[in-house]
Amino acid sequence: xxxxLSSAVQGYMANSSMIRKMFExxxxxxxQYGEDKVYDFSLGNPDLPAPKAVVDGLKAFAESAGKPFxxxxxxxxxxxWAREALAKWISADQGVELAAGDVLLSAGAxxxxxxxxxxVFNPGEELIAFAPYFVEYDFYVANHGGxxxxxxxxxxxxxxxxxxxxxxxxxxxxxxxVNSPNNPTGVVYTLDEMKAICALLxxxxxxxxxxxxxxxxxPYRFLAYDGCEVPSVLPLYRYxxxxxxxxxxxxxxxxxxxxxxxxxxxxxRAELMAAITLTNRILGYVNAPIVGQHIMVAALGSAVDRDxxxxxxxxxxxxxxxxxxxxxxPKGAFYFFPKAPGGDDKAFVAALAEERVLGVPGSGFGCPGxxxxxxxxxxxxxxxxxxxFAKARAKFA
Amino acid sequence: xxxxLSSAVQGYMANSSMIRKMFExxxxxxxQYGEDKVYDFSLGNPDLPAPKAVVDGLKAFAESAGKPFxxxxxxxxxxxWAREALAKWISADQGVELAAGDVLLSAGAxxxxxxxxxxVFNPGEELIAFAPYFVEYDFYVANHGGxxxxxxxxxxxxxxxxxxxxxxxxxxxxxxxVNSPNNPTGVVYTLDEMKAICALLxxxxxxxxxxxxxxxxxPYRFLAYDGCEVPSVLPLYRYxxxxxxxxxxxxxxxxxxxxxxxxxxxxxRAELMAAITLTNRILGYVNAPIVGQHIMVAALGSAVDRDxxxxxxxxxxxxxxxxxxxxxxPKGAFYFFPKAPGGDDKAFVAALAEERVLGVPGSGFGCPGxxxxxxxxxxxxxxxxxxxFAKARAKFA
Numbered sequence: 001x002x003x004x005l006s007s008a009v010q011g012y013m014a015n016s017s018m019i020r021k022m023f024e025x026x027x028x029x030x031x032q033y034g035e036d037k038v039y040d041f042s043l044g045n046p047d048l049p050a051p052k053a054v055v056d057g058l059k060a061f062a063e064s065a066g067k068p069f070x071x072x073x074x075x076x077x078x079x080x081w082a083r084e085a086l087a088k089w090i091s092a093d094q095g096v097e098l099a100a101g102d103v104l105l106s107a108g109a110x111x112x113x114x115x116x117x118x119x120v121f122n123p124g125e126e127l128i129a130f131a132p133y134f135v136e137y138d139f140y141v142a143n144h145g146g147x148x149x150x151x152x153x154x155x156x157x158x159x160x161x162x163x164x165x166x167x168x169x170x171x172x173x174x175x176x177x178v179n180s181p182n183n184p185t186g187v188v189y190t191l192d193e194m195k196a197i198c199a200l201l202x203x204x205x206x207x208x209x210x211x212x213x214x215x216x217x218x219p220y221r222f223l224a225y226d227g228c229e230v231p232s233v234l235p236l237y238r239y240x241x242x243x244x245x246x247x248x249x250x251x252x253x254x255x256x257x258x259x260x261x262x263x264x265x266x267x268x269r270a271e272l273m274a275a276i277t278l279t280n281r282i283l284g285y286v287n288a289p290i291v292g293q294h295i296m297v298a299a300l301g302s303a304v305d306r307d308x309x310x311x312x313x314x315x316x317x318x319x320x321x322x323x324x325x326x327x328x329x330p331k332g333a334f335y336f337f338p339k340a341p342g343g344d345d346k347a348f349v350a351a352l353a354e355e356r357v358l359g360v361p362g363s364g365f366g367c368p369g370x371x372x373x374x375x376x377x378x379x380x381x382x383x384x385x386x387x388x389f390a391k392a393r394a395k396f397a
Numbered sequence: 398x399x400x401x402l403s404s405a406v407q408g409y410m411a412n413s414s415m416i417r418k419m420f421e422x423x424x425x426x427x428x429q430y431g432e433d434k435v436y437d438f439s440l441g442n443p444d445l446p447a448p449k450a451v452v453d454g455l456k457a458f459a460e461s462a463g464k465p466f467x468x469x470x471x472x473x474x475x476x477x478w479a480r481e482a483l484a485k486w487i488s489a490d491q492g493v494e495l496a497a498g499d500v501l502l503s504a505g506a507x508x509x510x511x512x513x514x515x516x517v518f519n520p521g522e523e524l525i526a527f528a529p530y531f532v533e534y535d536f537y538v539a540n541h542g543g544x545x546x547x548x549x550x551x552x553x554x555x556x557x558x559x560x561x562x563x564x565x566x567x568x569x570x571x572x573x574x575v576n577s578p579n580n581p582t583g584v585v586y587t588l589d590e591m592k593a594i595c596a597l598l599x600x601x602x603x604x605x606x607x608x609x610x611x612x613x614x615x616p617y618r619f620l621a622y623d624g625c626e627v628p629s630v631l632p633l634y635r636y637x638x639x640x641x642x643x644x645x646x647x648x649x650x651x652x653x654x655x656x657x658x659x660x661x662x663x664x665x666r667a668e669l670m671a672a673i674t675l676t677n678r679i680l681g682y683v684n685a686p687i688v689g690q691h692i693m694v695a696a697l698g699s700a701v702d703r704d705x706x707x708x709x710x711x712x713x714x715x716x717x718x719x720x721x722x723x724x725x726x727p728k729g730a731f732y733f734f735p736k737a738p739g740g741d742d743k744a745f746v747a748a749l750a751e752e753r754v755l756g757v758p759g760s761g762f763g764c765p766g767x768x769x770x771x772x773x774x775x776x777x778x779x780x781x782x783x784x785x786f787a788k789a790r791a792k793f794a
Contacts, residue, residue: 004517004665005516009672013671045469050467059456065455068648071451073651111683121403255687256684271401272402283680284508285681286650
């Protein structure tokens with residue numbers, strides 16, 4: 001019998017086996033040595049409990065959950081009261097004026113992003129991402145018949161290279177995606193950098209004769225350190241769309257609640273909103289989970305304690321410095337992206353795994369020679385991993 | 398400036414405006430005449446409250462919701478405990494033996510179906526559906542580069558026409574979708590009909606040299622009347638996949654919790670499960686909403702009271718009979734699909750709307766000349782609509 005799967009998915013399966021093997025190795029190590037003897041920095045699954053307002057909101061919803069339509073469909077863009085509350089919160093948080101009709105609730109930032117891609121991409125068109133980047137973007141654009149082109153960030157600093165971006169843009173370019181605070185590098189783009197990107201895309205949109213969308217994936221917006229500010233792109237560029245979620249700031253990744261927000265500068269934003277409301281429906285998200293919508297409204301403005309993450313960042317910086325591993329100090333998000341001693345990221349990550357320290361090779365983010373560590377784990381785990389890092393480092397002296 | 402949207406979505410927007418206008422008309426009518434003076438049979442949004450076990454399950458989850466990882470990501474196919482419970486429940490309900498690894502939890506039946514289509518469709522391939530059918534299927538297959546071909550059911554009875562199906566199958570056919578109990582007709586396929594379809598697809602799969610999947614969309618499985626049985630396809634055909642949700646039996650459509658279940662006859666089902674676990678992730682569903690997973694497990698086996706729907710069906714049958722409108726009595730689901738007096742479904746639905754009775758033209762289901770009425774509304778609304786039906790009918794005498 002011929003193959004079960006589509007040719008594309010058959011290919012994905014073959015390529016994804018490396019990451020699956022690492023994941024299985026982690027489970028194996030934990031079984032063999034015990035959970036507390038494995039230092040797992042491989043996943044961005046927030047360990048802090050959800051803020052109290054989330055739990056209170058859930059309990060309040062439960063009180064009325066026995067009524068008709070409590071769990072009913074909401075409009076495809078979200079319940080009107082939830083969109084209203086979200087628009088107010090984003091407006092206050094980012095210094096813009098958004099109405100309920102400018103925001104779409106979806107099942108996480110990933111689904112909001114897919115809804116936008118489905119609405120604007122024609123087959124064969126191109127999404128540009130600065131590398132290193134979150135590799136799910138490759139799949140997301142392929143879902144809609146497009147493909148992803150990588151533009152390297154500036155050497156070692158991982159800051160956006162606007163000249164390189166300009167060279168990469170062609171008539172096939174439909175959108176550019178930026179992710180700040182960045183996964184995996186922890187870099188936060190400055191206002192000047194965002195303005196430079198917007199000015200370029202404004203000019204290039206006119207040149208190619210169609211909008212080049214700027215998709216800003218911002219789940220880590222709340223998590224910036226050292227007084228670093230995360231500028232809002234919404235007042236800067238009419239073709240900007242913000243995608244985000246409450247997965248990180250409310251520790252809610254499993255409930256799948258996120259959104260898309262349109263720039264108030266876009267005159268035709270009602271048309272785009274109608275389109276992403278449709279694509280949010282036809283992609284099978286239908287509406288953001290109703291319990292998630294209630295929780296979000298109850299807890300808007302509350303967040304987990306950023307200082308916990310700050311202390312972890314500093315602990316990880318100590319551990320890496322002591323081990324003699326080079327890195328750029330992250331200014332946001334909860335990742336380090338250090339240089340792999342010896343230069344071979346897969347080899348170094350394998351050496352770390354021998355010491356029961358788990359990370360992810362930079363190759364998995366389009367950037368070999370580096371590796372990613374997620375520090376959304378207890379500070380003790382970070383401190384206790386010092387010996388493992390030192391031993392692995394010694395092998396590449 | 399060139400158009401904002403992709404050419405495909407631009408086309409969808411133009412075509413979807415008719416249904417949007419009807420929806421807006423409904424809101425307008427309710428504002429003008431009051432909610433209780435409008436008889437709205439246009440939407441399949443269940444009005445019965447969720448069963449007590451759902452609310453109890455939600456409250457139990459809320460008690461532990463303040464712990465770390467309570468709202469964390471689950472594996473992409475669902476939490477192991479939720480898959481285990483679901484597999485046991487389906488096994489008992491359908492007389493098959495499924496393991497946890499044979500079921501995938503997703504954000505509703507729509508997302509589970511999209512995950513399967515993404516995994517098996519190559520661009521240009523074809524999904525066949527018996528008409529009338531749920532027109533979202535057109536979008537779902539277009540999402541993955543395929544297209545839908547309609548095969549008409551048997552005249553007036555809406556029973557599957559297996560000979561017509563055979564003629565429609567070609568080397569481009571990748572899957573056939575059936576929906577029983579059916580939306581919009583209320584027809585329930587018999588065991589003999591399902592066996593005939595399976596035997597045909599078994600033979601045709603061998604002929605074309607690739608699996609022709611049988612996708613069974615079954616959200617109304619629990620809702621069959623008059624002692625009518627809903628056969629399970631899982632023990633009949635190795636390439637059968639069941640898609641379903643708890644939207645209807647637990648009145649939970651807004652929380653988005655559904656699943657795919659694979660046939661135990663498929664030897665390579667681990668490969669298919671790995672693929673739909675991947676596609677469930679890359680399509681941006683990531684994992685079924687965690688609160689929904691908890692609720693589902695707490696309430697498996699409970700359902701809303703079927704007898705309420707049965708009484709409504711009988712009330713609607715009375716109303717239509719008195720008005721002199723022809724129909725086939727539905728044996729399942731909560732829809733009537735009567736003949737439009739005068740033959741023009743859009744004209745008759747417009748005449749109904751003038752009497753503040755809302756339905757949907759059969760054209761919206763690939764079957765002009767009929768119209769759909771959803772009876773998931775209070776029995777009083779059905780009884781009180783009698784005058785409206787009679788008046789509209791009189792205009793087409």
